[in-house]
Amino acid sequence: MSIVDRAETAFESGELTIARWINVLALFGLIGVLAGSLFLQFGVGEQPCPLCLVQRSGMIAIAVGPIMNLLWGMRPMHYALSILGAMVGSAGSVRQILLHIEPGDPGYGPAVFGLHLYTWALVTFAIAIVGCAFMLLWTKTFEAGDTGVVDQRGFLRFAAFVGIAWVTIDLLIVGISVVPECGLGMCPDNPADIQGLGGVGGVLMTIAVGAVAVIVAAIADRRMSSKPSESV
Amino acid sequence: MMLSMFILWIAVFLGIFFRQKWVPVLAVVSLVWTLALLRLHMTDPIPLNF
Numbered sequence: 001m002s003i004v005d006r007a008e009t010a011f012e013s014g015e016l017t018i019a020r021w022i023n024v025l026a027l028f029g030l031i032g033v034l035a036g037s038l039f040l041q042f043g044v045g046e047q048p049c050p051l052c053l054v055q056r057s058g059m060i061a062i063a064v065g066p067i068m069n070l071l072w073g074m075r076p077m078h079y080a081l082s083i084l085g086a087m088v089g090s091a092g093s094v095r096q097i098l099l100h101i102e103p104g105d106p107g108y109g110p111a112v113f114g115l116h117l118y119t120w121a122l123v124t125f126a127i128a129i130v131g132c133a134f135m136l137l138w139t140k141t142f143e144a145g146d147t148g149v150v151d152q153r154g155f156l157r158f159a160a161f162v163g164i165a166w167v168t169i170d171l172l173i174v175g176i177s178v179v180p181e182c183g184l185g186m187c188p189d190n191p192a193d194i195q196g197l198g199g200v201g202g203v204l205m206t207i208a209v210g211a212v213a214v215i216v217a218a219i220a221d222r223r224m225s226s227k228p229s230e231s232v
Numbered sequence: 233m234m235l236s237m238f239i240l241w242i243a244v245f246l247g248i249f250f251r252q253k254w255v256p257v258l259a260v261v262s263l264v265w266t267l268a269l270l271r272l273h274m275t276d277p278i279p280l281n282f
Binding site for chain 2: 050051053054057058060061064067068071072077081084085088091092095098099101102105168171172174175178179182184185186187189
């Protein structure tokens with residue numbers, strides 16, 4: 001079977017659609033992690049430590065792969081970037097785990113389901129590496145000549161746009177919130193807690209960010225739909 | 233310093249949205265810079281006696 005035949009088979013069998021949905025779900029998984037960290041920062045008032053910021057950078061780096069897959073088309077290089085991002089992020093997680101490895105050390109920050117956030121971050125990075133490796137095994141999706149979801153009208157494109165917009169807004173919030181905490185210099189190793197918005201305020205903030213992402217995605221989806229050159 | 237890391241990621245995202253060829257290169261640069269910042273913040277010793 002030639003590469004062209006295999007590519008056509010991938011399209012016909014819907015494998016490309018499944019791969020795209022997996023990328024969208026991966027984005028929403030990362031959004032969950034980033035939203036959780038922003039809830040702790042703005043809802044509870046826990047300022048992120050420098051190692052926490054490195055791990056957030058790793059999470060954002062993982063998101064680069066799925067976003068490029070959805071906007072540019074499936075390519076092995078995009079998954080490779082996610083794997084590299086997960087490895088850099090896990091370096092920060094492992095460093096922080098080792099700092100609190102001694103018996104009796106209470107760890108840094110609150111624990112969720114018995115594990116601290118940096119341990120959960122390492123679990124997330126490991127899942128991302130394994131997930132990308134499995135997606136790389138799925139070679140048929142790369143032979144399909146995919147050009148992304150931009151020209152594909154439908155709910156998948158809208159969901160992809162929501163995920164991409166949400167991650168981008170989270171990135172902007174994380175980036176801007178670094179300024180009052182660290183200024184332009186080095187961040188403090190143990191930043192002081194701030195007055196948080198409270199549990200309800202944190203949830204409302206998360207919902208508001210999601211709502212803005214949906215609005216941005218709807219506008220982008222509408223603009224793409226009104227393009228005359230679109231191939232439906 | 234940490235702000236620069238996120239400025240780089242914002243540039244990467246802008247590059248993706250405008251389909252720029254330099255995106256993978258800048259993404260790798262951002263990762264290397266993240267590692268450099270991690271190294272700069274490695275001030276406390278790990279409490280293990282290897």
